[in-house]
Amino acid sequence: MKSNYFVIYIAAFFLTWACTSDQSNNGTSNGDNGPITHTLDTTIGYCFQLYGNSIAEGFELKIKGNKIIGEGNRAYLSTQTTYRLRIEGTLNGNIAEVDIYGTDIRKTTKPFTHRETWEIGTEVLKVKNRKIEGFDGDYEFHRVLCQTKANKDSSLYDSFSGFNEEGYAVVSRKGKFGVLNDKNQLTVSISYRDLGAIREGVVCFFDEQIGLYGLLDASNGQLLIEPMYIELMAFSEGLAAFMAEDGKWGFLNRDLEVVIEPTLINVNFFKPDPYRNAFNEGLANVETEPGKWNYIDKTGQIVINGDFLYTRGFENGEAEVYKDNKWYFINKSGMCVKNCD
Structure with missing residues (x-):
């Protein structure tokens, strides 16, 4: 069993919605709601992801003038409940007030609506004081590649696991995995076929050449144990x-x-x-x-x-x-x- 199957599964799940924005303005046109106040480059895709131990969420945003619309999914892993999300909001500078509408894809729970404040950056979207049971507080979503939109930015990750309590996240690009710290620095290069969960500053890795697991220091990628175990x-x-x-x-x-x-x-x-x-x-x-x-x-x-x-x-x-x-x-x-x- 590969220890990173959870990340792979959720990443594949979020591919069911993909960025399809065809916005071509570069932040200089007025749009349909007054002079543009933000500094976001709308020629690139804005897809964001967040993974946690009990929840996963991802969405695509389309920006026209100062207005935001979007769609995505939110999955509660403990109950295996997934909601389709529809997002509407207005930008004032790079701060957005958004309404989120959620519908259970299996229609076993009632739809919901909630409002929250976002700070949208080029790489990170910060949710301010989210008030949802089991998902309350401040959160950071990281921008990832929009799968169906050509994007000049080759530095983006294909998936982002979300920072854990130690300040580390597993990221991937082109089928390889690495570790990012909360200062947005790669501490473990994106060169491993599989990485496990990061705990107590240590992450297990899979050596595909010999089919065994070893251990790395998550802070610097230093090899702690050569790959010698079937599972870790x-x-x-x-x-x-x-x-x-x-x-x-x-x-x-x-x-x-x-x-x-x-x-x-x-x-x-x-x-x-x-x-x-x-x-x-x-x-x-x-x-x-x-x-x-x-x-x-x-x-x-x-x-x-x-x-x-x-x-x-x-x-x-x-x-x-x-x-x-x-x-x-x-x-x-x-x-x-x-x-x-």
Whole structure:
């Protein structure tokens, strides 16, 4: 499993809308709504993307005079709900007041409308104080290539993963991936076939020549571990899970030492994506024998020996498990605390 499949899938999804703007003014004509106040070059495409752990959004903007219209998609990954977006707004300088209209593509939820303030730059679109449940605050969307519009700017990225809490984002161009920091500096060159999630300053990479994963320093691209693992997960709570040649899982610490030998059948199977955490609140859910899932501590000792059929990671002191044909919640002592009947 390639760890970057999430980014590739969402990027492909957003290709269902592509920039088709045929604007030919260069910011000097009046348009149909008064003298132009902004400094944006409307001869280029304006497509923006943002990815997060739970949401992905992308849209195309067309600028005519001081007016903005646009369309795109917003996907809530946890609920697998996707909205078509229609955007209308007015520019005052490079600040835009926009109305966003969303319609569920499967028509299972009600349409919505909300208004927000944007600051639109050549490379970055900043959303100011967005007020949406689960998606509130300030956000930065990065400009990417509009797939169906010829564009002279060859420096743009084909995809942008969104900055994580450490200030790094995975970007791609022509099928290769690299790392960008929040100062818009490439810290890892766009030369890797696959990159994983960036955690604790480290990113795993895929060497397509030998088909194995290694580790890089996300701040400078320095090689930390030669490609030698079949799979690698991002660091979580100071440990990273790896799959050895025999298909068994173990753990590395931040000194890149093996601290839990590769004897485990699987790790955190019930959340198979590159952003999953092996360890949550000090414990990792692992398959110790075929069909038997338990929880280990950071020394590799089994601390909850329930032989569950399925398990999820701990959150707020509780974890959901499946056994005897039912789901229920346990605490860190392994005792049932919810849905026990």
